[in-house]
Amino acid sequence: MTSFILLLLITILQFISGMGILSLFRITLQPILQIALSILLGIAFFSIVPFVMQLFYVPLTGQNVFICLVAGALLLNSNFKHVLTSYSSLVKNFKIGIRIYEIPFLLLIAFAVFLSVWRCFYLPPTPRDLLSGPEVIAEYAVKEKTLINSVFTVNLETTNNQFKPAYITSLQIIYKYIGFQFGQLWLSTVFICFILFLYHALNQKIHRLITGFLLCAFIAIPELYAYTIMALFDYSNAVFLFLAFYFLFEFFQRHLSGYLLFSGFLMAIATYIRSETLVLACLIVPIIIIYFLRNKKPVINIISGILIFVLPAAVFYWISVPFYIDHYLPVTYNVEGTINQHIGHVGELWDRFKLMNTKLIFSETGLSYYGYFIYLFLAAFVLELIVKRKFTAQGRNWLAAVFVVYFGLALLGWLLPLFDLDSTTRRGALKLFPLMLFFFQGSQLMISLSNRISRWEYSKKLVKS
Amino acid sequence: MAGTNPKKRRPSSAAQKRPAPSKQKISSGSSVFHKQILLLALAFVLLVGYFSIGYTREWFSSKILTCWDEFKDQKNKMSPEERLTARFGNNYTISKLLADFLKKRGQGNKLILMPPNDYLTQNKIQYKVPEPAIFYYFTGLKTVWANSEEAHKANWYVSTANNGQMLVDSVMNQKQLDSVINKFRKYKISL
Numbered sequence: 001m002t003s004f005i006l007l008l009l010i011t012i013l014q015f016i017s018g019m020g021i022l023s024l025f026r027i028t029l030q031p032i033l034q035i036a037l038s039i040l041l042g043i044a045f046f047s048i049v050p051f052v053m054q055l056f057y058v059p060l061t062g063q064n065v066f067i068c069l070v071a072g073a074l075l076l077n078s079n080f081k082h083v084l085t086s087y088s089s090l091v092k093n094f095k096i097g098i099r100i101y102e103i104p105f106l107l108l109i110a111f112a113v114f115l116s117v118w119r120c121f122y123l124p125p126t127p128r129d130l131l132s133g134p135e136v137i138a139e140y141a142v143k144e145k146t147l148i149n150s151v152f153t154v155n156l157e158t159t160n161n162q163f164k165p166a167y168i169t170s171l172q173i174i175y176k177y178i179g180f181q182f183g184q185l186w187l188s189t190v191f192i193c194f195i196l197f198l199y200h201a202l203n204q205k206i207h208r209l210i211t212g213f214l215l216c217a218f219i220a221i222p223e224l225y226a227y228t229i230m231a232l233f234d235y236s237n238a239v240f241l242f243l244a245f246y247f248l249f250e251f252f253q254r255h256l257s258g259y260l261l262f263s264g265f266l267m268a269i270a271t272y273i274r275s276e277t278l279v280l281a282c283l284i285v286p287i288i289i290i291y292f293l294r295n296k297k298p299v300i301n302i303i304s305g306i307l308i309f310v311l312p313a314a315v316f317y318w319i320s321v322p323f324y325i326d327h328y329l330p331v332t333y334n335v336e337g338t339i340n341q342h343i344g345h346v347g348e349l350w351d352r353f354k355l356m357n358t359k360l361i362f363s364e365t366g367l368s369y370y371g372y373f374i375y376l377f378l379a380a381f382v383l384e385l386i387v388k389r390k391f392t393a394q395g396r397n398w399l400a401a402v403f404v405v406y407f408g409l410a411l412l413g414w415l416l417p418l419f420d421l422d423s424t425t426r427r428g429a430l431k432l433f434p435l436m437l438f439f440f441q442g443s444q445l446m447i448s449l450s451n452r453i454s455r456w457e458y459s460k461k462l463v464k465s
Numbered sequence: 466m467a468g469t470n471p472k473k474r475r476p477s478s479a480a481q482k483r484p485a486p487s488k489q490k491i492s493s494g495s496s497v498f499h500k501q502i503l504l505l506a507l508a509f510v511l512l513v514g515y516f517s518i519g520y521t522r523e524w525f526s527s528k529i530l531t532c533w534d535e536f537k538d539q540k541n542k543m544s545p546e547e548r549l550t551a552r553f554g555n556n557y558t559i560s561k562l563l564a565d566f567l568k569k570r571g572q573g574n575k576l577i578l579m580p581p582n583d584y585l586t587q588n589k590i591q592y593k594v595p596e597p598a599i600f601y602y603f604t605g606l607k608t609v610w611a612n613s614e615e616a617h618k619a620n621w622y623v624s625t626a627n628n629g630q631m632l633v634d635s636v637m638n639q640k641q642l643d644s645v646i647n648k649f650r651k652y653k654i655s656l
Contacts, residue, residue, distance in 0.1 A: 101504035104512050115532040122539050123552045128656070132598040139602055151601065155609045158596040158656060181545050209504055213511045220516070222524045371520050457500050 003179030010178060011189060013073055014042025020076025021045065023083045025262040027247075030204075031094040034086075036197040040239065043171070043186055044269045045072065050147070050173050051166035051320070054328070059145040062177045069174070105212030109195065112219050116228045117188040124182045126230050130168065133161025138172035138183065152330050160418075163333045165320040167273045168231060184231045191228040194239045195219070198437065201246070205441050207450035217376060218437050223369040224430050233274045234427040240270035241277060241405075242434035248284070248309070249397045252291050260308050268312035275321050276416060280408045280431075281313040287400050340415050352421075353410040360421060361429065369426060370433075377402075377436040384443050394442030401435045549603075557603055559592045559631075563623060564604035566633055577608045578619035578636075578645060581652040588625040596656060611649035617642060624648075 018038030022028070029037060049068050050060055058064055077083045098106070125135045140149040147169060156162055172183035195215065202211040219225060227235040244266035251259035267284075271277040285306050292302040325333050342348070360366055361374065381399070384391060391399065409428050412419045419425060440446050516525050542551070549557050567575055579594045594600075600608045609615050619636060622645050626632040636642045 099504075100498075100501045101508045104505070104508045108512065112529060115529060115536065118536055118539075119532060122548055124549050126552060128596075128599070131602055132596055136598050136602040151598065154601045154607050155597040155613055155615050157613050157615075158610065159598055162598070182548070209508060209511075212508060213515070216512060217515060217521075220521050220524055222520070222528065225524075225528065367520050368523075371524060372515075372518070453504070457504065458497060 006178040007180075007185060010046075010174070011039060011042075013069060014039050014046060014189070016042070017045045017069075017073040017076050018042040019086055020073065020078075020083060021265075023079055023086050024076065025265070026082075026256075026258045027262055028086065028089065030200060031090050032096075032200045033197055034090055036193040036200070037243070039189060039193045040197070040243070042073075043190060043236075044240065044272075045076070046174055046186075047167045047170045048272070050141075050170040051324075054147045054166070055319075055324070060141055060147065060173060061145050065174060065177060099208055102208050102212050105216050108216050109219055112225065113188075113192060113195065116191060116225065117185070119229045120184045120188045120231070121180070121182075123229075125172075125184060127232050129161050129164075130230075130232055132159040133164050134166075134168040135172060135183075137162060138169045138176060141169065141173050142176050148328060148330060156331065160333065162331070163321075163325055163329070164233070165272055165275055166324075167236065168233065172231075187228065187231045187235065190236055190239055194434075197243075198434065202437070202441050205450070206446050207453045209453060210440070210446060210450060214376075214437060214440055217371075217373055218433060221371050221373045221433055223426065224433055227427065227430060232427070234430050237270055237274040237277060238431040238434060240266050240273060241280065241431050242438075244270055245284075245398075245401045245435060246438070248288070249394065249401075252393070252397065255295075257308070260305060264309040264312045267309065268316040271313040272316045272320050275317050276412050276419065278313050278317045279412055279415065280404060281310050283404045283408050283411070284401075285310065287397075287404070338416055338418055340417055343415075349410065349414040352414045353407075355421060356410050356413065356425060360426060370429070373433060373436065377439060380440055380443055380445070384445055388444045392442050392444055392447075395439060395444070396442075398435055398439040398442050402432060402439065405431045405435060553603075555591055556593050556595055560595055560600055560603045563631070563633060564606050567606060567621060570635070575606060575621050576615075576619045577606060577633075578616055578622040578642070578649070579608045579610055580623055580625070581611065581649055581654040583652040583654075584649060585625070587652075589629050590625060590631060592631070610654055611646050612654040616646050 015035065015038045018041035019034075021041045022034065022038060028034070046069060049072055050065055053060060053064065053068055058068070125131055137147060137149065137151050140151050141147050144150060147166065151162065171186040175183040175185055198218070199211060199215055202214065206214075224235070224238075244263050247259050247263040247266060251257075251263060267277070267281050271281065288305050288309055289302055292305055297305075322335055325335065361370075366374070384395065409425055409431075412428065413421060413425050419428070515521055539548075539551070542548070563577075567577065579597075579600070582593055585592055585594065594608075594610075595603060597608045597610070600606065609619055617639070619642060621633065621635050622642070624632045624634070624645060636645075
């Protein structure tokens with residue numbers, strides 16, 4: 001019971017930290033979006049604290065970790081005036097309204113969420129990539145109070161998972177300290193907050209009936225749901241990559257630099273979770289350049305825009321991978337050695353792209369991994385193309401995002417031989433689905449259908465006199 | 466792609482909500498309620514329809530309903546050992562048995578040479594040997610596989626006896642260890 005009270009307190013502390021981060025970037029959203037996003041940011045912040053403590057050789061005792069978490073949360077909220085305004089606006093605007101026709105969708109989502117949370121709590125970490133790296137390091141970090149512990153004296157020839165960034169290790173340490181032997185419940189928090197965020201963000205433009213259906217279809221993507229139960233890097237990576245895109249596109253609409261900065265920060269978090277996301281960050285650069293060119297901005301703005309977006313990710317990558325491995329870990333790892341040594345063979349990139357499509361995405365296996373969601377997206381895309389013959393700015397943005405990740409997965413598979421098709425690319429494809437989901441939000445067809453339903457729902461026929 | 470021109474600035478996404486229904490046309494509460502009941506029926510149709518087809522139906526029955534059935538059983542088995550056994554089965558229980566046996570043989574530094582999976586399968590032993598990092602996670606003991614350069618540092622080894630049972634023994638001398646390593650190296654050694 002104590003553990004569950006501590007879990008609640010931890011979640012509140014995550015929310016407070018996240019609110020602080022949002023206030024630093026001057027981001028204000030609708031209340032539920034703000035709450036969900038704050039907790040997600042809080043989790044990201046929590047995942048950094050034990051790692052930074054290790055960088056300064058602070059012993060990872062329970063007491064030290066929690067003092068640092070609280071101190072960090074207070075520091076993030078040091079701009080009291082702005083933070084207080086955020087809280088008062090949150091309380092003033094907070095309201096929950098559920099329509100009767102949302103209930104079937106919400107019940108199904110709640111049922112799926114409950115089972116996911118239960119299994120996260122009940123079962124120990126499962127994936128080999130977690131057990132042989134972050135989990136075993138976290139387990140012994142709690143015993144030995146350091147990330148550089150006796151695990152590194154074990155024969156580690158069969159794995160390279162000890163070199164993965166500290167995102168999961170740090171979170172596992174915190175959740176083990178509050179009494180959950182198998183940790184993992186941070187993943188449930190990520191899952192719930194992400195679903196809340198998606199539901200309310202989609203509701204801003206499309207009718208709740210459509211949102212409910214789409215979100216149920218989204219939750220029923222077998223592979224995506226599986227990774228809400230099995231803690232690994234990919235689900236969190238997909239969440240923060242999606243958020244980076246979401247706020248980048250908000251920047252495109254609002255033209256406020258705070259949104260670009262925030263998007264760069266989210267991209268840095270996504271890179272901290274999975275280091276190869278840095279490649280995707282670079283692939284997004286052309287989209288940013290097009291935005292600046294269309295708005296006739298000078299070259300200096302273009303350069304600074306690119307740097308704001310890519311630099312934080314590059315710094316997070318450098319600290320969490322090469323710097324940490326070279327200067328802290330007692331074993332060596334040749335990061336450059338993981339890159340394709342035959343980079344001139346560009347034909348292999350095409351082969352990889354073909355293989356990804358035929359063996360993974362558009363195959364019987366693909367259907368068992370991803371269900372029908374890709375086909376729902378393709379149907380919406382084709383209908384939009386045939387009926388409307390053009391896309392909205394938002395629709396185009398999300399299409400570009402899907403393309404970047406889709407092509408990026410093939411590129412990563414070609415660039416990094418360890419990025420295999422059957423497991424890494426399969427899980428990497430999870431990043432596509434939130435982006436596909438938000439294409440629906442930018443679809444003119446969906447918006448006009450939503451408007452029709454809303455008008456019908458609330459209006460009556462005018463009676464001729 | 467990309468955003469809109471600032472000169473033609475559009476309202477933010479929050480402000481780009483669906484148009485609010487015109488006040489003159491707003492129907493009475495009961496009419497809205499009736500329409501919402503129709504939408505509720507449509508919601509059911511959409512859900513039942515989507516979750517009745519091929520892979521979605523399979524996912525729902527094989528994952529969601531199975532997880533629900535397991536939940537009813539799991540909630541009565543809450544000890545960490547039961548949960549670990551439920552997840553890892555023999556891989557965990559046999560590793561723990563080996564560790565318990567070895568811990569009873571003294572606390573000194575032990576490095577255990579583990580047999581390849583193919584070797585165990587051939588000897589009809591259902592145990593998938595966890596890689597050293599995972600064995601350490603399960604038991605706190607260090608192991609090594611026969612294809613490692615560190616294999617010759619082992620001071621204990623696991624093998625099989627003639628009766629199809631597992632054998633755990635200390636290394637008597639280097640010659641004996643080399644012979645065990647060579648025996649194991651004849652098999653494919655992989656995860």
